Amino acid sequence: MPFSLFSRKKPTRRFNDFYADWSKTLTENCLPLLRQSLSSAASASVLSANVDLVLRHLVLYYETLDLAADPNTIPYLLFPSWRNSLETPFLFLGDIHPYLLTNLLRSMIDRENQDSDDDYSLHLNLDLVNQPLKIATAWKDPSDELVTRIDQIECTMRLMVPVLMDRMRKAQRGFVARVSEDWVSSYRGGKKEKTVTAVTSAAAPACVDEAAKVEMEELVSIFVDANRLRKSVIMDIVGATSEHQAALFLEGLCQFLVGFKISVSSWLNQIDFSD
Amino acid sequence: MFVVEETTPSLDHPRRWGRNQCWRNTKMARAMEAARFDDNGLEEHNNEESVSWDDLERDAASKAGGSSERLQASRSHLNDSFRKGDEPSGDLYELWRQEQNSIAARLDKELKSRWELDELIEEQLSRYQSHYYKAMVSTSLKDVSNFLMPQWVPPHELAAVSWLGDWRPTSILDILRVQAAHNPSFSLSESCERVLSQLVREIRIEEAVIDEEYAEIQATCVLHLPFSPLCNGQSHEEALSSVQELFGNIHKVVSKAQRLRYKVLELVMKKLLNQTDTAEFVVAFAGIQDAIHQFGEQKKLKKHYPAVPLKGSGSSS
Numbered sequence: 003m004p005f006s007l008f009s010r011k012k013p014t015r016r017f018n019d020f021y022a023d024w025s026k027t028l029t030e031n032c033l034p035l036l037r038q039s040l041s042s043a044a045s046a047s048v049l050s051a052n053v054d055l056v057l058r059h060l061v062l063y064y065e066t067l068d069l070a071a072d073p074n075t076i077p078y079l080l081f082p083s084w085r086n087s088l089e090t091p092f093l094f095l096g097d098i099h100p101y102l103l104t105n106l107l108r109s110m111i112d113r114e115n116q117d118s119d120d121d122y123s124l125h126l127n128l129d130l131v132n133q134p135l136k137i138a139t140a141w142k143d144p145s146d147e148l149v150t151r152i153d154q155i156e157c158t159m160r161l162m163v164p165v166l167m168d169r170m171r172k173a174q175r176g177f178v179a180r181v182s183e184d185w186v187s188s189y190r191g192g193k194k195e196k197t198v199t200a201v202t203s204a205a206a207p208a209c210v211d212e213a214a215k216v217e218m219e220e221l222v223s224i225f226v227d228a229n230r231l232r233k234s235v236i237m238d239i240v241g242a243t244s245e246h247q248a249a250l251f252l253e254g255l256c257q258f259l260v261g262f263k264i265s266v267s268s269w270l271n272q273i274d275f276s277d
Numbered sequence: 278m279f280v281v282e283e284t285t286p287s288l289d290h291p292r293r294w295g296r297n298q299c300w301r302n303t304k305m306a307r308a309m310e311a312a313r314f315d316d317n318g319l320e321e322h323n324n325e326e327s328v329s330w331d332d333l334e335r336d337a338a339s340k341a342g343g344s345s346e347r348l349q350a351s352r353s354h355l356n357d358s359f360r361k362g363d364e365p366s367g368d369l370y371e372l373w374r375q376e377q378n379s380i381a382a383r384l385d386k387e388l389k390s391r392w393e394l395d396e397l398i399e400e401q402l403s404r405y406q407s408h409y410y411k412a413m414v415s416t417s418l419k420d421v422s423n424f425l426m427p428q429w430v431p432p433h434e435l436a437a438v439s440w441l442g443d444w445r446p447t448s449i450l451d452i453l454r455v456q457a458a459h460n461p462s463f464s465l466s467e468s469c470e471r472v473l474s475q476l477v478r479e480i481r482i483e484e485a486v487i488d489e490e491y492a493e494i495q496a497t498c499v500l501h502l503p504f505s506p507l508c509n510g511q512s513h514e515e516a517l518s519s520v521q522e523l524f525g526n527i528h529k530v531v532s533k534a535q536r537l538r539y540k541v542l543e544l545v546m547k548k549l550l551n552q553t554d555t556a557e558f559v560v561a562f563a564g565i566q567d568a569i570h571q572f573g574e575q576k577k578l579k580k581h582y583p584a585v586p587l588k589g590s591g592s593s594s
Contacts, residue, residue: 017583066585074581077432081439087422091527092495101496109500109507167488171445177437178448178565182455185565190460210572214437221436254506261504 017070018084024063029260032056036253040137040246050245056252057240064233067096068226073218076225088266095170095228098259100163103235104156106258107243107251111152114141140246151242155235162231169224177217184209391552398555402546409443409539418524424531434573441491441534444566446480446541452562453545456554463554472549476541483537491530498523 036056039049071079080096092098188209236255240248424442426435438444453473457465465473500507502523503516511519546555 013587014584015587017585020585070583070585074576074579075583077436077576078583081426081432081435083428087419090422090426091524092499094492094495099492099496099499101492102499105497105500106506113507163492171440171447171484174438174440174445175448175451178445179451179455181569182452182561182565183459185568186455186459186561189561189564190462210568214433214572217437218433257504257506258500258502261502265502265504 033256053248064229071222076221086266089262111141155238173217173220180213405542409535431573431577433576446537450477
């Protein structure tokens with residue numbers, strides 16, 4: 003929305019500009035900060051402060067997404083043009099799939115506890131070869147409390163995701179049904195008056211508008227709920243884990259989010275299944 | 278009705294013979310009835326046939342609903358003609374023959390237009406087939422992405438109907454349900470409506486299965502991408518093949534969704550609906566798609582891009 007002298011609206015900026023800055027901060031500040039604090043040099047308080055900072059940065063993203071969502075803008079948020087070709091197939095209601103979060107956490111724990119015989123965990127991250135033992139073994143033998151908590155988080159999430167998908171399906175099908183009803187009656191009306199020359203009448207988009215208004219409002223609500231779920235799962239995981247574990251989890255998550263951005267050029271032209 | 282059934286099978290298009298014969302005969306009766314009432318001179322000569330015509334009329338009236346008034350009106354006209362008490366003469370016989378030929382010619386035309394209708398329907402079905410099968414032949418990474426989020430489809434249209442890049446199969450069936458409920462010229466029988474409800478349930482399950490498969494890729498397989506924290510130390514070849522495998526899986530899921538869309542259209546057009554209803558359905562599907570597309574284009578022109586307050590600088594610090 004452009005800001006003009008004649009507009010009394012508060013100054014705004016396009017969400018994609020915000021996102022570009024946000025991603026840059028994630029890549030250039032958050033990830034290096036976490037890696038730094040996971041090295042031996044960092045004190046516990048620095049680690050804690052940095053975990054907080056990165057968590058706030060992630061939360062800011064979801065809160066800003068919510069601010070940007072309204073019935074007019076929701077399609078752009080569900081199908082974001084600012085995501086690259088590598089990312090778009092992995093979008094679930096406009097962002098990462100919530101299951102990814104707990105799957106990432108579980109994989110980190112599982113890897114550490116299954117591969118105990120080899121020294122895989124030691125080269126788990128090349129940047130962290132000098133990390134203190136506390137961090138290298140952070141996932142070793144997780145507490146029963148943590149395991150139970152992860153189960154709980156996962157359980158809640160697995161109840162909520164199907165509900166979101168179901169709502170999405172109902173919203174879309176409801177929209178099609180409403181448009182169809184209007185279309186069928188206007189088509190029949192047109193038939194009676196023998197004025198139908200083309201399949202669609204000019205009035206068609208007007209009735210689509212009405213039906214779309216209802217649907218878009220529901221899509222905003224679904225989108226906001228999906229973001230709330232993603233946000234709360236990240237916060238719950240950070241809350242349930244120790245500071246070292248939280249730092250490792252967030253580092254993994256940031257690495258993953260950043261990876262989509264920087265890897266796309268290397269795979270874009272190389273992947274082809276047409277053979 | 279049975280008169281028609283016995284005398285007209287050879288007139289029907291062979292490809293569609295055997296599907297909904299009952300309905301077809303009613304339609305045929307209606308067509309014949311319409312042809313007859315348009316031409317008033319005919320009735321006074323078909324005294325001997327009047328029993329079977331009456332049967333046809335009753336049947337047509339009971340099926341078509343609202344046309345009974347018209348039938349009543351034409352019946353009284355029929356009686357009037359007979360009351361005149363004209364004796365058939367040579368002239369009248371000649372007239373009768375001419376009129377019979379004229380009716381036959383018009384029926385012939387109707388039948389030909391039916392075959393044309395059949396051909397059009399077949400053509401559209403094969404267009405659907407190539408659309409839903411062709412779309413995923415060439416598949417680079419960019420193609421997969423473009424398929425799921427096509428740049429050429431307005432975002433509002435995508436948000437409104439898109440499921441894995443195109444219409445939900447259940448939404449396609451919803452159009453049919455709306456037609457069956459709101460379009461009186463749609464002649465879906467009760468048993469067909471039951472089949473339709475059953476089909477909606479089954480296709481919904483198939484949609485859900487595809488959703489599950491896709492979620493598995495989005496939430497679990499995605500962790501095998503080379504930049505994942507779980508995949509450090511992969512060689513370039515390993516990384517390339519893992520991306521390739523992952524996108525191959527997405528491609529498979531999308532192809533399944535495409536096949537399901539075509540399967541629904543094929544079932545509807547070949548098994549469930551008769552010829553006229555199929556034509557009505559294709560017209561409605563095209564019209565509704567077009568209306569939604571136009572709506573999307575209009576919305577796109579308004580450029581309501583997502584915006585946020587300026588203070589959200591993208592940095593939390």
